[in-house]
Amino acid sequence: MRYDEWLQHGHAVSVRIEDPQANRIILPGCQLKCLKELNAEGKEIIVENINALVDTGATISAIDENLAKRMNLVPTGKTVVSGVHGAKVVDTYTFDFRVGGLVVLMKNASCGQFDGQGFQLLLGMDVLRLGEFYLGTFQDRDGREKTMFSFSVPSQAKGFDFVAEWNSARERKEREGRIIRGQHMNPKKHRH
Numbered sequence: 001m002r003y004d005e006w007l008q009h010g011h012a013v014s015v016r017i018e019d020p021q022a023n024r025i026i027l028p029g030c031q032l033k034c035l036k037e038l039n040a041e042g043k044e045i046i047v048e049n050i051n052a053l054v055d056t057g058a059t060i061s062a063i064d065e066n067l068a069k070r071m072n073l074v075p076t077g078k079t080v081v082s083g084v085h086g087a088k089v090v091d092t093y094t095f096d097f098r099v100g101g102l103v104v105l106m107k108n109a110s111c112g113q114f115d116g117q118g119f120q121l122l123l124g125m126d127v128l129r130l131g132e133f134y135l136g137t138f139q140d141r142d143g144r145e146k147t148m149f150s151f152s153v154p155s156q157a158k159g160f161d162f163v164a165e166w167n168s169a170r171e172r173k174e175r176e177g178r179i180i181r182g183q184h185m186n187p188k189k190h191r192h
Contacts, residue, residue: 011101012152020137020145025054026119027149032063033096034071041072051119052099054133054149058124061097062112067120068093081110097121102153104130131155 015027030050034043047067060079068091075091092108104127114120131153138148 011103012150013100013102014148014150016138016140017147017149020147022147025135025147025149027052027054027099027123030097030099030121032067032071032121033098034073045071047071050121052097052121052123053114053117053119054128054151055122055124056128058122060108060110060126061106061124062110062122063093063095063106064114064120065111066113066115068111071095076108079108079110081112097123097127102151104153132160 013027015025017025028049028051030052032047032050034045047070050067060081062081063073073093073095076094077092078089079092080087081090090111092110094105094107094109097104097106106127109121112122114122128151131151132155133149133151135149136147137145139145
């Protein structure tokens with residue numbers, strides 16, 4: 001399924017992580033598919049069991065340099081990437097990325113070196129801004145706190161603003177007479 005079809009049908013993926021304080025979101029069991037015209041050997045190649053790191057601090061997505069070579073991907077251009085180690089010019093590649101029901105045509109993904117880090121693809125804001133995502137904690141059926149990442153394209157709502165929701169809830173409660181202006185929603189009892 002191509003990107004335009006993906007947008008029409010809409011798809012989502014969720015990952016639940018045991019650690020409620022997880023500082024890395026890795027999507028397991030992803031696939032990369034090289035388009036025939038972008039592969040040096042002119043063949044379609046599917047590489048399974050690729051892990052993708054979700055990185056909201058990355059402007060563009062990146063594929064591991066060794067994986068790009070193993071897939072015989074043909075560079076589609078060059079770009080400058082900047083990070084903690086400075087700026088450098090790297091090749092860019094185009095390929096399909098799949099995780100669960102999500103398929104994204106990755107156009108001009110940069111190239112990086114991710115050896116030994118547990119992932120081969122870095123998903124940056126160029127992909128994440130295509131839809132909406134949620135990152136937070138939840139309690140499972142046994143009451144244990146866990147981390148959840150969920151991503152959907154297209155967006156399932158018209159955007160979500162926590163401040164606007166809070167203000168709306170507060171106004172509803174004020175109308176119902178539950179809050180006196182200037183007091184906290186759950187005022188503490190004062191001892192004399």
